Amino acid sequence: MKAEVFPLSESSTARLISLESERDLRLYQGDAVAVLEALPASLRFQCIYWDPPFFSRKVQAADRGQFLDRWDSLEAYLAAMQRVWEPMAARLAPEGFFALHCDWHASHYLKVMGDRLLGYHNFRNEIVWHYHGRRQAAHTRLNAKHDVILVWAASKKATMQPLYEPWDRDYYVRMKRQKVHRDEDGREWIWGHRGRGKSHAYRIYLDEVVAQGRAVDDVWELPIINTSSRERLGYPTQKPLQLLTRLVELLTRPGDWVGDFMAGSGTTGEAALRLGRRVVLADRNPEAVAIMRARLSQLAR
Numbered sequence: 001m002k003a004e005v006f007p008l009s010e011s012s013t014a015r016l017i018s019l020e021s022e023r024d025l026r027l028y029q030g031d032a033v034a035v036l037e038a039l040p041a042s043l044r045f046q047c048i049y050w051d052p053p054f055f056s057r058k059v060q061a062a063d064r065g066q067f068l069d070r071w072d073s074l075e076a077y078l079a080a081m082q083r084v085w086e087p088m089a090a091r092l093a094p095e096g097f098f099a100l101h102c103d104w105h106a107s108h109y110l111k112v113m114g115d116r117l118l119g120y121h122n123f124r125n126e127i128v129w130h131y132h133g134r135r136q137a138a139h140t141r142l143n144a145k146h147d148v149i150l151v152w153a154a155s156k157k158a159t160m161q162p163l164y165e166p167w168d169r170d171y172y173v174r175m176k177r178q179k180v181h182r183d184e185d186g187r188e189w190i191w192g193h194r195g196r197g198k199s200h201a202y203r204i205y206l207d208e209v210v211a212q213g214r215a216v217d218d219v220w221e222l223p224i225i226n227t228s229s230r231e232r233l234g235y236p237t238q239k240p241l242q243l244l245t246r247l248v249e250l251l252t253r254p255g256d257w258v259g260d261f262m263a264g265s266g267t268t269g270e271a272a273l274r275l276g277r278r279v280v281l282a283d284r285n286p287e288a289v290a291i292m293r294a295r296l297s298q299l300a301r
Contacts, residue, residue, distance in 0.1 A: 064234030075269030164213030
């Protein structure tokens, strides 16, 4: 795979990193607003995922890069977020979704801003990503072991794709607290009901329930990336591929455009490409762009 870097225009501060492959991928280096301005006016996204600085007031650093998450004030942080959010929101397809990844530092302020930009009535979910790790006894505050992904739709027409996760037959039976029956073919079933007084309305076959899995809800128990994992690329705040894969599956269909304009290590891009989506990625940090270029070039081979 060949790759080259060239300017979009004399006035643009964004550069397109051209990856020649069969994949539908555009990788930019530059400020998110500059990249958005450089894109074709007709391009609209079914899903935009945004993982901005969290207002942690720290320097986020790792082996292969760092970025500054320090601000003069909360007001300055929110102004910076709005500057980027407005042009991103304008790029949603009429039936698209906007997913904002944040945590306790500023999630409540960002929720209000998102409601103003995308519409309070278009808010769909607060997804809680719960993960495990080292815990310490609480003296002043409990261990923070979750992030949130706030999801807005562009309109009432936006529809998600049903997702299911595996579950165990024995767990399902214990949860239902019903006697298990067998039909003439030996298949296990329990009674399903349609409300009060209709407890024996139809049969629920256990093999069908287990095969379909359990519908995903808004609390996602997914692990962080282990420090020794091959998935870890050394860029700060890298998110797990499993997390972004589930989100892209939920909010898009094959062939849809996905956008991530602070893409960091490129997890959104890998998830989108593996699922047959088209994707635009951008980051102004050259270290992040170098990691994404290597990561996605390997994926396309």
